[in-house]
Amino acid sequence: MEVEGVEEEAGFRDTLLTQAAGLLKELGYTGPLSDEDALLNSCELGATCQKFTALCVWLVSELKAVSYLEEYVSPTEGPADAETFQLEMSGVLNELHCPYLSLTTGNVTSRLFSSQNCLQLLVFLSTELEAARILNLCSAHKSEPADQQDDVLCELQIIRKALELPEILPEIPVTHFIKQLEDKITALSSVVPLSPPLLKTELRPEQWEMLQELHWSMLQEYECRMRMLVTRFDVTVQSFHWSERAKVKGASMNDVFWPIRKALVAESLITIPHLLAAREDYSRIVHTCSDSFCQKTRSSIQKVLMTGHVPDRGGRPNEIEPPMPTWGERKAGGGGHQRWGKRNKRKKK
Structure with missing residues (x-):
């Protein structure tokens, strides 16, 4: 069973390695970790490897250039900066809402000393960067007036479907559609009772x-x-x-x-x-x-829990019979004795 677990873990690591190398190539990375063997060796060293941290810094900087990411990661100068690097990377992952528990739970300063976790981090950052570049490219190709027209048309389509009006055709004037819209709303208002507008x-x-x-x-x-x-x-x-x-x-x-x-x-x-x-x-x-x-x-x-008489649990200081409990200093071999009025009353009975 242990051999099967090790083989399964190694297979998952190889899959992550292939994904990370392919994503880095698609993103245009040409650094020293472009080769899979070099990439795997750096991930085995983790946060203490300066080449691995430099790759992570490059991914985060590229992500900040095309998104609203606020957190950042500083370049490292050696193994002594591994703890600081992991703390800063934890902030980045929290802001990006990373779904991988291996990267967001446990001791912060020991998460990036596993090759599998390091490869998972590279895959996550690469996919986030790829998605951010696509969204940024799509928004750059659209001009502001076109965006406004698309938004208005989208809202009109939603209203048309809700009111079951005919399809909006390009040759039909907007005023004609607005007139149909007013007539439909007036007809529905006479059937469905509506309260007056708030404004x-x-x-x-x-x-x-x-x-x-x-x-x-x-x-x-x-x-x-x-x-x-x-x-x-x-x-x-x-x-x-x-x-x-x-x-x-x-x-x-x-x-x-x-x-x-x-x-x-x-x-x-x-x-x-x-x-x-x-x-x-x-x-x-x-x-x-x-x-x-x-x-x-x-x-x-609700009928079981929220109906019926609630029993009185007491606890009111003015109803406790004297003497009040006395507290003494802890003594060797046992603590101080407490005396309650109600207990003495029961003993007398």
Whole structure:
């Protein structure tokens, strides 16, 4: 069994080596680690190898050039800088939300002394760089007016599908489509009861600017709070991987956790049009424990846990019978004795 495990680990390492070498070639790397043998030798030395750290620094610098990455990695001058290098690389991986637990859990200063972990790091950074370059290239080819037109057309297509209107054709004027849109909304409003709009006044240009600034500041506040909550969530989940049972169930835990984790985005999707579309009933906050709210959501668990008389557990100091418990200094051979009034009362009975 041990031989099979070693062979499986060696096969996985060879696969990572092939992937890392191919990705580096595609990214245009022509440094001293272009050869697979040299790349494997440097990964076996890990963070103490200056050639390996130089390759990581190159990947991070290239990634910063085409993305909004804030963390950085400093070049090393020898094995003495291995600890600093791993600490800085840990910051980069946290910002990139690296999904590989071997690179994000455990002792920070000992993660990059395994050839398999080092190859996994190179593959992750290379794929992130490749994706960032593709996104940057796509955004560079689009001009700003074209982007705005595409966004408007996309919104109109969503509205058309929601209202089941005919397809938007290039030869049909926009005014004609807007007229169809107004007629459809008017017809639906007469059938479906809607509360009045939350915003009833017309805003002046300077008020629109103030609203945009307020919206931007609230988006930043939301993103900051969401990142804090997501970070706390990540730390809590990582603590479950410290147990012995997690070593066996680690893969199953990741299969359940990561689909949920990827759905947690820090950026808010609320825009100004959402504010304009809000109705008055959105401003009425209904408590989740109210009868009207729980009428259709109440379950048997709530009936068991949330109904009935709650027993009194006491604990009020003014109801404790004297004398109060006395605390003495710890003595050799045993601590001080405590005397409770209720216990003495039971003994008398």
